[in-house]
Structure formats: C-alpha cells, structure tokens
Amino acid sequence: MASPLPLVAGTFCFGAYITFAFPMANRYDYIIVGQGISGTLLSWELHQAGQRVLVYDDARPHTASRTAAGIINPVSGRRFELAWLYDTIFPEAQGTYRALEAALGIACFHPRDIWSVWPSAQMRDAFGEAAGNGQAAPYMEQPSSARHGNELLQPFGAGIVKGANVQLGALLPAWRAALQSREQLREERFDVRALELLPDGVAYKGLQAKAVIFCEGVESPANPYFGGLKFLPNKGEALVVEVPGFETPDIIKKSITLVPLEGCTYWAGASFSWDYPDAAPTETARASLESSLLELLKVPFSVKGHIAAVRPSGMDRRPFVGMHPKYPQVGIFNGMGSKGCSLAPWAAAQFRRQLLEGAPMRPEIDIKRYFNALR
Ligand SMILES: Cc1cc2nc3c(=O)[nH]c(=O)nc-3n(C[C@H](O)[C@H](O)[C@H](O)COP(=O)(O)OP(=O)(O)OC[C@H]3O[C@@H](n4cnc5c(N)ncnc54)[C@H](O)[C@@H]3O)c2cc1C
Incomplete structure (x- = not known):
C-alpha cells in the first residue's frame, strides 16, 4: 500500500536537524490521540512506565466513554458464559483502577x-x-x-x-486534570493531515515524538492509516x-x-x-x-x-492494538466495543509491555491479524 499521506523525506542529516530543531519541551515519547477510556488507560500505563506522553482530546460531549455506564460483567449470553479471558482481564483491571484511585485521590471502582x-x-x-x-x-x-x-x-x-462498575464520570476528568497540571493535555482536534513521519519518529505542529498512537474511538475508521481495519x-x-x-x-x-x-x-x-x-x-x-x-x-x-x-467495535469483537506494520511510528489502541472498562486496562498493559520491553502481545488483539489489509 502506498503511504496514505505524504511522508517527510528523511535522511540522517534531516533526522539530526530535526532533533536539534525541537527543544526538549517540545519532545515527547508518545503522542496519544483521544482521552476516552482507551486513551486514558494507555497514557496512564506509559506515564507509569516513565514515558513522556502528550494527549490530544477535543472534548466532544457524546462519546462512548462519556455515555457508558461502566459495567464490568463477568458473564454474557443466555447461558451465562464466562466473558473472554475474564480470569486474566479482571484482576488487571481491578489493580489498575485501584492504582488510579490512589494516584488521583478519587473513588471510581465499585465492586x-x-x-x-x-x-x-x-x-x-x-x-x-x-x-x-x-x-x-x-x-x-x-x-x-x-x-x-x-x-x-x-x-x-x-x-x-x-x-x-467503573465511574467514568469521575475517572476521565480526574486523569485529564492530572495531565493538564503537567501540561500534557491539548484540548483540541488532532489533524492527521498535519502529521509528518520522520525516520526516527513523528513531527506534529512543532512537536516531536517517538510515535503517535490513535485512541480515537469511532473516528478511527476515517483515519487514513487504519482504514484497512474491519470496524x-x-x-x-x-x-x-x-x-x-x-x-x-x-x-x-x-x-x-x-x-x-x-x-x-x-x-x-x-x-x-x-x-x-x-x-x-x-x-x-x-x-x-x-x-x-x-x-x-x-x-x-x-x-x-x-x-x-x-x-467502537471491531468485526471480530476484539480490540485493535499495535503499531502499523508499514509505518512503525504510528499505532492504534481501539475496538473496545461494549467492554471498554474491562478490556482497556489489560490491553493497555499488553501494549505497554510490547512497546517498552518487546514482549509478545495476545494475537487476538494484535493488529497483525489485519496485516495484509494494512499493507
Ligand atoms: C450506551 C453505551 C453503553 C455502554 N456501556 C458500557 C459499559 O457498561 N461497560 C463497558 O465496559 N463499556 C460500555 N460501553 C462501551 C464503551 O463506552 C466503549 O468500549 C469505550 O468507551 C470506548 O472508549 P474509547 O476511548 O476507545 O473511545 P471513545 O470513548 O469514543 O473516546 C475517543 C476519544 O477521542 C477523542 N477524539 C477522537 N478523534 C480525535 C481527534 N482527531 N483529535 C482529538 N480528539 C479526538 C474523542 O473526543 C473521544 O474523547 C458502552 C457504550 C455505549 C454507547
């Protein structure tokens, strides 16, 4: 597949010039687009691991995360079957929400x-x-x-x-305020057309980062990098x-x-x-x-x-997680469907381990399963 957007021509010299041209204050490890439950959990995981994140969110009111009830239900269907990987996912979710509660001074997780x-x-x-x-x-x-x-x-x-039950009305604003207090939140729309791919990362309106990760919810099907995913x-x-x-x-x-x-x-x-x-x-x-x-x-x-x-559901009802196979500085964290509150903490931890430790990810959530569609 040809580049969905024009790439910045890069040479070693250009890369060195870019590094020199961006002051430290404008350099981040990860730019995260979206602060629903997905962007919240992913930016939290990366922040906890010592990464410098910058989150863009345009604060539109009627998103999935701002509408959801935040239920975590271990069973589904007419036969009360155990939800997919629940024994693994639930303890990870509980631990993460408890850690967020302690860090942010809120109560948002209620068994x-x-x-x-x-x-x-x-x-x-x-x-x-x-x-x-x-x-x-x-x-x-x-x-x-x-x-x-x-x-x-x-x-x-x-x-x-x-x-x-996860009280998203308490969690999302509290994490947003924490990001704002560190000047790590931009309340504006991220314009994918202004994203430039560099040999060693990305540049966006005077900022530089190792990578950008899109957590845009239902906006992602229109993202030119991820049109091949089956939403x-x-x-x-x-x-x-x-x-x-x-x-x-x-x-x-x-x-x-x-x-x-x-x-x-x-x-x-x-x-x-x-x-x-x-x-x-x-x-x-x-x-x-x-x-x-x-x-x-x-x-x-x-x-x-x-x-x-x-x-934001995927056809196979599993999250979309990973870096683009052709543009490794562009990633996605999405497809939480009707289970964002239980899946996002576990999936964010999987992604963080892959990004920072090179650990393998569960194949069911890895966007490699759509590898051919994205090339
Ligand atoms: C009625 C309803 C009930 C639900 N109940 C539950 C439930 O009980 N339990 C449960 O686990 N799940 C529930 N869900 C599902 C849950 O809401 C989703 O799984 C989850 O919210 C998805 O989160 P997200 O962060 O991926 O997407 P979103 O919540 O859509 O967040 C995406 C964010 O990105 C921002 N954004 C997008 N594009 C840009 C851009 N270009 N620049 C800047 N910002 C951008 C948006 O403004 C938004 O804040 C429910 C959903 C609905 C609709």
Whole structure:
C-alpha cells in the first residue's frame, strides 16, 4: 500500500536537524490521540512506565466513554458464559483502577452485585446450571434471600453475579486534570493531515515524538492509516431515570440494566443498533427502553435524561492494538466495543509491555491479524 499521506523525506542529516530543531519541551515519547477510556488507560500505563506522553482530546460531549455506564460483567449470553479471558482481564483491571484511585485521590471502582432478574423459567434453569458447574460459577451466587421485592417485578426470581462498575464520570476528568497540571493535555482536534513521519519518529505542529498512537474511538475508521481495519460500530442509547424511594448499590439487570448513579437516580440502558443515520438520541429507542422499564419496575419512574453514542467495535469483537506494520511510528489502541472498562486496562498493559520491553502481545488483539489489509 502506498503511504496514505505524504511522508517527510528523511535522511540522517534531516533526522539530526530535526532533533536539534525541537527543544526538549517540545519532545515527547508518545503522542496519544483521544482521552476516552482507551486513551486514558494507555497514557496512564506509559506515564507509569516513565514515558513522556502528550494527549490530544477535543472534548466532544457524546462519546462512548462519556455515555457508558461502566459495567464490568463477568458473564454474557443466555447461558451465562464466562466473558473472554475474564480470569486474566479482571484482576488487571481491578489493580489498575485501584492504582488510579490512589494516584488521583478519587473513588471510581465499585465492586457490585448484579441482581440478575430471570425473564423466564429457561433463564432461571440456565443460571442454576452455570452457577453450579459452569466456568463462571465463581462469579455467580444463588441468593440466600430475595431482594427488591417491593420495587421489581421478578416472577421467575433472580440470581447474583459478582460484577463491578467503573465511574467514568469521575475517572476521565480526574486523569485529564492530572495531565493538564503537567501540561500534557491539548484540548483540541488532532489533524492527521498535519502529521509528518520522520525516520526516527513523528513531527506534529512543532512537536516531536517517538510515535503517535490513535485512541480515537469511532473516528478511527476515517483515519487514513487504519482504514484497512474491519470496524463494525454500533449505536447505544440510555436513559437517566429517577425511581423515587428506590435506593440500592446493586446493578439491576433484565432486558434493561439499571446502574446506580446518585440517590434514586439510575443509568438505564442500553439499546443496540447496527443501522443508524447518526449518533443522536431517537424516540424509537426511548420508547423501547421505557417499555423495558415498565416490565421491570413495579414502582413509578421519571425520565431525567436521554443519551446516545456509538460503540467502537471491531468485526471480530476484539480490540485493535499495535503499531502499523508499514509505518512503525504510528499505532492504534481501539475496538473496545461494549467492554471498554474491562478490556482497556489489560490491553493497555499488553501494549505497554510490547512497546517498552518487546514482549509478545495476545494475537487476538494484535493488529497483525489485519496485516495484509494494512499493507
Ligand atoms: C450506551 C453505551 C453503553 C455502554 N456501556 C458500557 C459499559 O457498561 N461497560 C463497558 O465496559 N463499556 C460500555 N460501553 C462501551 C464503551 O463506552 C466503549 O468500549 C469505550 O468507551 C470506548 O472508549 P474509547 O476511548 O476507545 O473511545 P471513545 O470513548 O469514543 O473516546 C475517543 C476519544 O477521542 C477523542 N477524539 C477522537 N478523534 C480525535 C481527534 N482527531 N483529535 C482529538 N480528539 C479526538 C474523542 O473526543 C473521544 O474523547 C458502552 C457504550 C455505549 C454507547
């Protein structure tokens, strides 16, 4: 494949001139584009390893990370199967969020029971089987007593899944403020057309770095370096609802999921659509979410907000991680799909080990699997 953008012609002399021309203050190890959960975790990992990072984020309001509930759920599907690599991914995620909490002086990681309301007798039986001898059994429990009997319609009963919730509304701004305090955040759009490739790194508007790594979420399919990756984005919508008199630390899950925000307020979502004209909230999704709430709640609720965003998913539902095979100074960290909160800490650690120690990465997330498409 020809260079997607004009390259800067480089010679040894030119490289030496560039090195001389960029004062230390304008030199970084890594430029990271995007500060959603992906850019946050990757810049944190690299910073912790002593790398000088500069993060660009244009602060648009309706991104996936600013819309997500931050649920970490160990099981998925109608058979309550254990999520991919969960036994590896969850401890890495927990350790990373705890370290971020300590460094930033915030509370953002909350282990929570997911009160899983069975919609049918079949689902009740499937839960019983998985909790008895399935791979996810360590994360599942038959409750010793009923919960939420006054508020929830649960004719088939409910089980407990041991999950967690990452409060992205606390984590993202706190890491942003930490970057800002070190002058390592630029609140502006990164223009890929102004990126210059050098023999030993990249240059961008008077700055130089060893590499640039794009964590742009749904913007990446339009990135000329990564058009060959097979993205399959999908849209999700959620409501913010108030349920007067109902306060619980549990996540409630049926065909809709309630995540506690503050007091009697809950995030309630989410819809899922492959086919959408834009990322704006729709009346259709709102009606469907409200109807799911009516099937779950015995008590009245009121809608306080309606949010929507597009999930940056890949066709094979695995993250896109790695440096471009032809342009090794340009990388990507993306494709977190609907599991950014659990996957991003582990995937960021994998990427950091590869970048700094040359350690091999899990092949399922390495963009080498798309090597031919990118050449
Ligand atoms: C309704 C909904 C509910 C969800 N619930 C959950 C959940 O409960 N648990 C879970 O784990 N995941 C959930 N997800 C998925 C999760 O949101 C994503 O996996 C994750 O947020 C992706 O993060 P990201 O950082 O890769 O992308 P994004 O969040 O899209 O971040 C990309 C960032 O890059 C910036 N950017 C892009 N291009 C540029 C540029 N050129 N210059 C400067 N800045 C740029 C954007 O402004 C943005 O801040 C949900 C998603 C949706 C839509």
